[in-house]
Amino acid sequence: MSSLSSLSSARRDAPPVPALPAPSTAGRPLRLALCLSPLLIAAVWGLTNRSLLYEGVTRLAHAEPAWLLAGGGLTCLTWVVAACVRQGAVPDRLPPGLLLASQFAAGAANHVLPAGLGAHAVTVRFLRTRGVPLDRATASIALYSVxxxxxKTVVLVVSLLSSSAWRRLAELVPDGTVLIPVAAVVTLAGVAMAVLRPLRRPLTGLVRCALTDARAVHARPSRVLALWGGATAMPLVQASVLACTGEALGLGLSWADVILAYLAAGTAGGAVPVPGSVAVDAAxxxxxxAFGSPVAVATAxxxxxxxxxxxxxxxxxxxxxSAMIRAKAL
Structure with missing residues (x-):
């Protein structure tokens, strides 16, 4: 009896247990904005480019549907190849379905940020949700880019050696006065990276982590095949989509010339940090x-x-x- 009374008195003397806070709803508007932002971006992009959209759809309405269907199939293949390269860049095994969905969703993000940063951001977020640490996720982006x-450089060199149209590329090379500002910007960027000491430690850690993961990846033949095989197939598949579109519209160039034109223009225009591949399209x-196609047909x-x-x-x-953000897969 005394033990029961002492236990009850101890409970009365014990400090009250704080109640658990109610689930905060402060993050709901932000999460809703993240879910709806891709749709808003798509709508704004479509309104600002409605004239190009109308012209492209009008010309495609009179194109050969079989070639357009082939181009659409190859477009779907690009997401599969991108997923293979992403998987090859990390030692961890990723779920194939979610990985493929993330690469499909990453295409929408690329219309906001230049140089593929939108797709990289989506991929890093996806890897983080799969338990990959931030430094290793960032290192996988570096390995993917390398x-x-x-x-792509190897494919470009092989295309240059196997095609006679490379001589026409000399007409597109800018003169020295245009290259001077570009060289100055690159030099200043290199000097800034050398001077900014606070960046040395994180960059050194990133390089060390990237080298560690690269050794782990290249020790597994399946990862090597996914990484380098997919990276080699990517520009060829993308150029084949362009070639199919050219066949549908009567471009009048061979597939080898179209592939070389795609690789050369992508190399030149990709260096300009403009969202939506505007510089690549112009190049x-x-x-x-320059390879002999009429300008109107080339534009179409x-x-x-x-x-x-x-x-x-x-x-x-x-x-x-939006669905992957809502499902917390991103």
Whole structure:
């Protein structure tokens, strides 16, 4: 009896247990804004580019549907190849379905940020939700970029050696006065990176982590095949979409010339940090025209290519992006 009375007195003397806070609703508006922002971006982009959209759709309405269907199938293949390269860049096994959905959604994010930063941001967020640490997720982006640019360079060199149209590329090379400001900007950026000491430690850690993951990836043949095989196939599949669009619209160039034009224009225009691949499209039109295609047909081909690769998947990609954010997969 005394033990019961002492226990009850101890309970009375104990400090009260604080009540658990109610679930905060402060983050709901932000989460809703994140879910709806891709749809808003798609709507604004469509309104600002309605004239190009109308012209591209009008010309595509008179194109050969079989070639457009082939281009659409190859467009779907680009997301599969991108997912393979992303998987090859990390030692961890990722769920194939969610990985493919993330790459499809990443296409919508690329219309906001230049140089593929939108797709990289979506991929980093996806890797973080799968338990990959931030430094390793960022290192996978670096490995992905190195493999993609290296494989693309190899494909470009092989295309240059196997095609006689490379001589026409000399007409597109700017003179020295245009290259001087570009060289000055690159030099200043290098000097700034050398002077800013606070950035050395995180950059050193990132490089160390990237090298560690690169060794782990290259020790597994399946990852090597996914990384380098996918990186090599990516520019070829994308250029094949352009070639199919050109066949549908009567571009009048061989597939080898179209692939070379795509690689050369992508290399030149990709260095300009403009969202939505505007610089790449402009360089692609000039390159196709330099290879002998009429300017009007070259412009229509590039517009049709963007309709297949960007405009048609934009709304579905935005919906998938919103759904993945709502499901906390991103």
């Amino acid at each position: 493999a993609k640019s290296g494989a 692609l039109v000039f390159t196709l025209a 081909t590039v517009i049709g290519y963007r309709v297949l690769t960007d405009w048609v998947p934009l709304l579905p990609g935005a919906l998938v992006l």
